[in-house]
Amino acid sequence: MNTSVNDAPQWHLQPEANRTLVTLSGDWIAQDGRVPDFPQSALKDIPPNEPVEFSTEHLGKWDTSLISFLWELMRDAREAHVELRIDTLPESAHKLLDLLPENPPQPPPPARHAFAPVAAVGQFTLDTLNEVGCVSEMGADAARGGIATALGRGMMRTVDLMSDLNAAGPAALLIVGVVNFLVGAILAFVGSVELHKFAADIYVASLVAIAMVREMSAVMTAIIMAGRTGGAYAARISTMQGNEEIDALQVFGIPVSNYLILPSVLALAFTMPLLYLYGCLIGMLGGFCVSYIMLHVSPLGYFHETLGALPLDQFTFGFIKSFVFGSFIGLTSCRIGLKAGRSAADVGIAATKAVVVGIVGVIALDAVFAVIANVIGI
């Protein structure tokens, strides 16, 4: 470190017979924060054909701040058509100046972002349709790959599927359990307040059961998995993109859809219905705990009421929903990872986007399912 006190950098222009002398003195250290400016007007008075030379006898320590100053001086001299004898500088400074381009390039004009709402909406629509197409195509590819694998001709490794299954299934049990237990408990709380007025405490059981099985368990589990696994898929694939790992797969002719995407999507699509079932049971347990403690409902009564409230086709519907949610999260997050850029920042953007698209998409799909259920009367 430069702990010693340095002399301030100075320059001085002095006309002499047949030449102009620039005297440089002091220490030119950029980190000291003292880099002198060179006013362009200083070269105005120099008659043409008279060279500018340098005197560096009193020059102390210097670093790139001197070179920066001289570079600027060179540019100004060229504009003023003044000859600059840089060979009168110390040889090392002369060498560094030789490395520099004559003119810095002009920065490109900033891109204009005109306000064009119609074009923006149009572009957004086209992009969205394009994405829907791409995701559907990927889904079709994955389905074909799945069939091929089932027939023993696929290019998916069982070990990949197993590790993805483990990451999406058993490893998620705790968080899915905690969230669904609390959701069930909250439903029981809210329900008990109203139902108690009608002395219909026992119906808390059917309220919790129907809400969990029809909506809450499937949606909550899907949201958790979108944040947990979808984000991870997008981050992993976009990091692979940045390391050229995806390129390497393509060059070998290993289809990305089979090798990478299929196990991820299958893992989510298979584990999601199981997690849904688990979430339902844990949610009902949460509801029972609240009813038992607060409303003093008997365990047998709660169990009986729950069974009575739940026809089996409610479960079928929930299974279908969570299978679709799982496939949707898997496909979109893989697609977002594949489409991401190659830098570290892009990995973050891809992970964020995968989570947002996953959550919003799951809720939107759930709304569609609600309409369908209404129409077919489940």
Next chain:
Amino acid sequence: MNNQMPSTDDRPALITVNDLTLAFGPRVIQHDVSFQVKRGSIFAVMGGSGCGKSTLLKSMIGLLRPTGGTYKVEKDDYWAGDDASRIRIGRRFGVLFQSGALWSSMTVGENVALPMQMFTKLEAPVIRRLVELKLGLVGMLHAIDQYPSELSGGMRKRAGLARAMSLDPDILFFDEPSAGLDPITSARLDDLILNLRDGLGATIIIVSHELSSLFHIADDGIFLDAEQKTAIAHGSPTWLRDHCDDPMVHAFMHREQLDSSSSHGNG
């Protein structure tokens, strides 16, 4: 055995490494490495792939604590001090990483500017001028507003060099500076390194096995061996090529296979 270049250099030592031992857990990478780097020299750390060159560099720039020995920059023992003293000494370092290690969320210009914004009180226009200068020195001025992901490997490396010079450090560490560069760019980089040394008086430590470049620029060095796990020869690359009689060093410096009798036959 003739493996130590006779010293004719009476410049003071800037960096003194004594019996440095580097290990990852129980696995020793290099042990008892000792050498001195003279002020203003270009010092080469040579050796085959996987011998621990980059590991030695890591411990010299503060990323890996050695398990034994001392590493001094002038009078300061780098690893004996606390974090604050390491940061203080580290301010004298500039490091060019193997693949540039540019921060990908910033443009090239912002990459070079960031250390100046963090550590100096320079005003924005002055920083801009210095950034232009440093990128100009490495021939990257045209890419000042581009992002690292838009650059080729060689361009990233040159931009990384400009960033390493950001705070005008007096000790520069280069990890494989010319690996992956075309011969012309590589020769240009060699000249640039020489000019930086001559112009700014920087001391430069290079980890490399690009022989042509090492012969051209380095004036001192050590040779690390993967088998013996220590430095087996000291001297400039040219001296090691011409005078060292260790078979490993000889083979390395002459691009021969270690068992030279059979390699001559195969051409």
